[in-house]
Amino acid sequence: xxxxxxxxxxxxxxxxxxxxxxxxxxxxxxxxxxxxxxxxxxxxxxxxxxxxxxxxxxxxxxxxxxxxxxxxxxxxxxxxxxxxxxxxxxxxxxxxxxxxxxxxxxxxxxxxxxxxxxxxxxxxxxxxxxxxxx
Numbered sequence: 001x002x003x004x005x006x007x008x009x010x011x012x013x014x015x016x017x018x019x020x021x022x023x024x025x026x027x028x029x030x031x032x033x034x035x036x037x038x039x040x041x042x043x044x045x046x047x048x049x050x051x052x053x054x055x056x057x058x059x060x061x062x063x064x065x066x067x068x069x070x071x072x073x074x075x076x077x078x079x080x081x082x083x084x085x086x087x088x089x090x091x092x093x094x095x096x097x098x099x100x101x102x103x104x105x106x107x108x109x110x111x112x113x114x115x116x117x118x119x120x121x122x123x124x125x126x127x128x129x130x131x132x133x134x
Contacts, residue, residue, distance in 0.1 A: 008077040013098040017072040025065035033061045051077040073099035096125040
């Protein structure tokens with residue numbers, strides 16, 4: 001996308017679904033938990049005027065423990081000029097960033113209520129390998 005004027009303008013980001021659970025796990029002594037954030041997306045609609053994207057985010061631990069949070073977002077962008085599907089795909093991480101910001105706030109609020117203190121995660125969306133180690 002061009003640096004001076006973006007081809008797409010965010011119209012809205014909406015939380016469609018959230019599912020969370022606290023996990024009571026029997027961890028072995030010295031076993032280290034790694035938190036993963038996995039993002040997936042689907043371009044639901046692309047017209048000359050709008051692009052609609054659905055994104056899912058799963059925040060969890062490996063091995064399983066503490067909590068798991070699954071959130072789904074929809075993002076609507078207005079096209080300011082013609083944009084190809086390849087251009088959209090190539091810029092998907094930045095297009096999903098508004099959902100990443102909402103997800104980071106959501107995880108902090110939910111973990112505060114679930115675990116007694118907020119877990120702060122990065123709002124950055126990383127699609128390579130579909131996993132973000134926080």
